[in-house]
Amino acid sequence: MWHGVFIRLAMRCCFLAMGLFGMSAQAAVQHSHAITLRGAPALAEGFRHFNSVNPDAPKGGRLRLDALGTFDSLNGFINKGVAAEGLNRLYDSLTAGSEDEFGTRYGLLAKRIIRDPNDASWVIYELRPEARFSDGHPLRAEDVVFTFETLLSEGAPAYKAYFADIASVTALSPLRVKFRFKHKTNRELPMTVGEIGILPKHYWATREFNRTSLEVPIGSGPYVISDIDPGRRISYARNPDYWARDLNVNRGRYNFDQISYQYYRDGSVAFEGFKANQYDVREENKAKTWATEYNFPAVTDGRVILQRQRHENPAPMQGFAFNTRRTPLNDLAVREALSLAFDFEWANRALFFGAYTRTTSFYANSDLAAQGVPSKAELALLKPWRKQLPAAAFGPAVTPAKSAGDGYDRANLLRAQALLKQAGWHYRDGALRDVAGTPMRLEMLLVQPEFERIVQPLRRNLARLGIDLSIRLLDVAQYIERLRQFDFDLTVTGVPASLSPGNELWSYWGSQSADTPGSGNLVGLKSPAVDALIARITQAKSRDTLVTSVHALDRVLRAQWLLIPQFHIPFFRIARWDFFGLPNDPPRYGLGLDSWWWKGSPNIAQER
Structure with a gap:
């Protein structure tokens, strides 16, 4: 999955005590700020920010997006109901990926990643002590254990297939969690487990996980749900108390104070909504529409910008x-x-x-x-x-x-x-x-x-x-x-x-x-x-x-x-209202929407 440039492995090795790992005291393991499939990460420890961002991007404004159909659930981890768009913004994962790099993940919830490059049967993630959920509750190893045990027992089938090789998830201490795998050769899995949003154990202790619900959930990510019109609209507000707002993997990202999704019956109705300035950004997937229908006044007078952004992704x-x-x-x-x-x-x-x-x-x-x-x-x-x-x-x-x-x-x-x-x-x-x-x-x-x-x-x-x-x-x-x-x-x-x-x-x-x-x-x-x-x-x-x-x-x-x-096609077709600033260099493998920022509009009150 859902990224990497592969170069020679050159990462610092350390020795850990036999009692901690159940291994020989002579076994060399890596302590790193990142985890890669093959080779070394492109960004060294202590990097300031990802490449395709503006680290000084201002915070504020809003981003309005579209969605098709409807939704009846705020739980996107199960095989029931239709989950709302944007729920991924509620949850932090152990690691974060850069849209400029394939096959590498950098520490987010995890401060340190510990593993043996010659033995893929285990990995240890050491959590940041400052990590918090949006209700202020500390995020700890027990939450990581709870997340994987719950997804494997009650989550959507894709999780069970994806993580079938997990043998155990154990909290070694409040800030250390160890994953053991059934085989030593599945080299991707130690990295993959770092990509999953972590759930709050204390929140779900009094709730049934495997059911649809419109109750606002607790997460640890950069946004919280601020408003819901069931089946029609959902809005997220940037959490002013977000624990990781100053981390290097987040610098220049998550700049909008509000992100909302307006739901439409189908793509044709959604296009009319875009023309009427009901949402801000449209990734066009119809060649006929792109070729013949972007000729409305807002395009001709420059208020709507059309761009083709090339990428290096393999085509789905x-x-x-x-x-x-x-x-x-x-x-x-x-x-x-x-x-x-x-x-x-x-x-x-x-x-x-x-x-x-x-x-x-x-x-x-x-x-x-x-x-x-x-x-x-x-x-x-x-x-x-x-x-x-x-x-x-x-x-x-x-x-x-x-x-x-x-x-x-x-x-x-x-x-x-x-x-x-x-x-x-x-x-x-x-x-x-x-x-x-x-x-x-x-x-x-x-x-x-x-x-x-x-x-x-x-x-x-x-x-x-x-x-x-x-x-x-x-x-x-x-x-x-x-x-x-x-x-x-x-x-x-x-x-x-x-x-x-x-x-x-x-x-x-x-x-x-x-x-x-x-x-x-x-x-x-x-x-x-x-x-x-x-x-x-x-x-x-x-x-x-x-x-x-x-x-x-x-x-x-x-x-x-x-x-x-x-x-x-090997590029994104993007139409956007001219309210946004964008980094000078777009990412190689993604749209980079999370690194855009609000440039402003004189009519923002009318546009809401």
């Missing part, structure tokens, strides 16, 4: 996901045939103004994307699973077929027809039918009306093959619940990509998560080969080993046709 794999738990989508030939019916070249020209690049890899726009035929090292990882994997995994990396871009795509539809015949489906009496005469009928589940125009051309091409694809548009709550229960045929999804993939892969692709309601494994993949590759990725000790392992995983996922790949 956005696509039409197949639920392989269901017939006929459990047939690889059927999935490949359906994929041939999506005419990207026509859609890019006719719908997207040529703005997009076809996504061909689960790690597009990065060196982790598999290219050409497998290397010897990749083949060595794939060969033990030859009988279980599609033959295509051993050849040139699978890529979506190109079309003539004419909207009919006859050549690809003929290929699709041949694959469907191979799978036992034949066109008869106006429909594509199996041997029992049952027609192929599928449903596309959507939550955003804007996607209908993208699905309709796919629907038309499938109809030419005799396949009936219906479109079901749901509200947010219904949509989330159906996905949690895997109650769908196809849906639009996005699988996040990272320059340093690791334990999150278990939730997306691990066999154990396939039947766990609410997991990230929407497609229902169960593959011992994929499980083995994920294990190797999490255990990689060098960048070369990681890249080779991810290449092999990318080949296998692409050869399975688990979804129909869509498209991506």
Whole structure:
């Protein structure tokens, strides 16, 4: 996950007593202000601030953002309800990441991180004594223990998959907490545990954790909830007593006195809200809107600024996901045939103004994307699973077929027809039918009306093959619940990509998560080969080993046709009202919104 530049490991080592660690007194361990996957942190101990911030940014003003749908819960850690946007601002984690650096985390709640670089079976986080929750209660090791025990027993399924390798979490003292892991080789997990927001044990002692609630929770982060209009609006106020406001990892960040989220029914209504100055910043994800609709007066007179901000992130794999738990989508030939019916070249020209690049890899726009035929090292990882994997995994990396871009795509539809015949489906009496005469009928589940125009051309091409694809548009709550229960045929999804993939892969692709309601494994993949590759990725000790392992995983996922790949762009499209100051240098891997500051507006009273 959700970052790092990898250079040689050069960190100071110390010796700790055998009684503390249960290790030999001669065992060398590291005491550091940061933790990395591989190599040394880019910022030395005592650094003043992250690179892509203005350390002298003024505090004040407000930031108004948008959200879609509704919310009915202020508990984002469980698999129930629809959590409000922005809840992450309530909670501090043991470490903080920089949007300029992958694979490195710097101490936040933790003053010191203690570990053995040759033994990933444990890590110790030493807390800052000044750490406090927003009610003034000290944050201590018992809160860290409570957080992980609670998330593993009552949290959303993703936590259970992500942290399945945790053996124990123990408070060694009020300010020291030790994580023990089941294996010595999962190199990412000692860093990953530092990324989770820490919950207050004293607050939850009198409350039921695993239920939705609109009761304002207690956290330790830079903001507290100041106002709620259930399902419509939520506002956060900067905590003037925030314990970590002067830490180097926070300097120049969290500058707004108020951050609010206004909820809208769908993206079209939200765009009208932006034009009416109801919120301040919009990250545009529709090429047509960006190309044709940002011509309203506030843009032409300079009150709204349009910018394209490049980034170095690998592109997420956005696509039409197949639920392989269901017939006929459990047939690889059927999935490949359906994929041939999506005419990207026509859609890019006719719908997207040529703005997009076809996504061909689960790690597009990065060196982790598999290219050409497998290397010897990749083949060595794939060969033990030859009988279980599609033959295509051993050849040139699978890529979506190109079309003539004419909207009919006859050549690809003929290929699709041949694959469907191979799978036992034949066109008869106006429909594509199996041997029992049952027609192929599928449903596309959507939550955003804007996607209908993208699905309709796919629907038309499938109809030419005799396949009936219906479109079901749901509200947010219904949509989330159906996905949690895997109650769908196809849906639009996005699988996040990272320059340093690791334990999150278990939730997306691990066999154990396939039947766990609410997991990230929407497609229902169960593959011992994929499980083995994920294990190797999490255990990689060098960048070369990681890249080779991810290449092999990318080949296998692409050869399975688990979804129909869509498209991506290597930059953020941002529209913002001209109320803000921004650092001179944007971050390499993020939008950097938390480092913006309020520049001012003469009409702030009217704009609220």
